Amino acid sequence: MNLSDSRTPRQSAGQTAQRPIVRVGAAEAVLADLRGDIEAGAVPVGAKLPSEAALAARYGVSRSVVREALRSSAALGLTETHTGKGTFVVSSRIAGDLVLGRYSARDLTEARPHVEVPAAGLAALRRTEEDLATLRGIVAETAVEDEPARRVTLEAAFHGTIAKASGNQIFEDVLADLREALAHQSETLNLLADRQVASDNEHQEILDAIEAGSAERASAAMAKHLAAVDEALGLLGPNP
Numbered sequence: 001m002n003l004s005d006s007r008t009p010r011q012s013a014g015q016t017a018q019r020p021i022v023r024v025g026a027a028e029a030v031l032a033d034l035r036g037d038i039e040a041g042a043v044p045v046g047a048k049l050p051s052e053a054a055l056a057a058r059y060g061v062s063r064s065v066v067r068e069a070l071r072s073s074a075a076l077g078l079t080e081t082h083t084g085k086g087t088f089v090v091s092s093r094i095a096g097d098l099v100l101g102r103y104s105a106r107d108l109t110e111a112r113p114h115v116e117v118p119a120a121g122l123a124a125l126r127r128t129e130e131d132l133a134t135l136r137g138i139v140a141e142t143a144v145e146d147e148p149a150r151r152v153t154l155e156a157a158f159h160g161t162i163a164k165a166s167g168n169q170i171f172e173d174v175l176a177d178l179r180e181a182l183a184h185q186s187e188t189l190n191l192l193a194d195r196q197v198a199s200d201n202e203h204q205e206i207l208d209a210i211e212a213g214s215a216e217r218a219s220a221a222m223a224k225h226l227a228a229v230d231e232a233l234g235l236l237g238p239n240p
Helices: 026-040 052-059 063-075 105-126 129-144 148-165 169-192 196-212 215-234
Strands: 079-082 086-089
Touching: 026 052, 026 063, 026 169, 052 063, 063 079, 063 086, 063 148, 063 169, 105 148, 105 169, 105 196, 105 215, 129 148, 129 196, 148 169, 148 196, 169 196, 169 215, 196 215
Parallel strands: none
Antiparallel strands: 079 086
């Protein structure tokens, strides 16, 4: 059930009344509600949001759910969180380029194919049984993982393990550097673009090609996956 369907009349995020929501899709619902308030001007640019604890109490969810929603709100360019000071509204409109940790979505979109596509091809040729076991375990665990933070960690680990399996230290180092940004990206897409099932299927296709030792198939599967991510990111632009 959509958060906006669960309360009448509407209250802005700046008010203190509790607005319980169902646990399924909780972070997505919290984000949608905060985003609605910000875009409608109910919480103006420059305003400070309530604390994580206060928001958790208002929505009837855990602080980890609120934290997940706030990270995605920051990725969308709507808010900024400053340690020790709180979270502030910085824009009433979604940014043209998502902010994902140290890098933007455009940075990742432009760079990843030049690293991850050849890395997947080399991984198909050079992977060890240990690499395959690790990748199988990650794919299997991701498919049944419901905890958002753990899921995005697994998704980033999948790509990092492929880079490691490529046997190319530069590819491995680049993916390690991108790990935080990839986690932010996965988290935002999982919340807003419902990419979990598609991503799982794409990861399985990449793994199958690597396991088969086909560099051509592995490279193509990775390129397909990155193109799908790029398309999903494009749908999150201003006023989707």
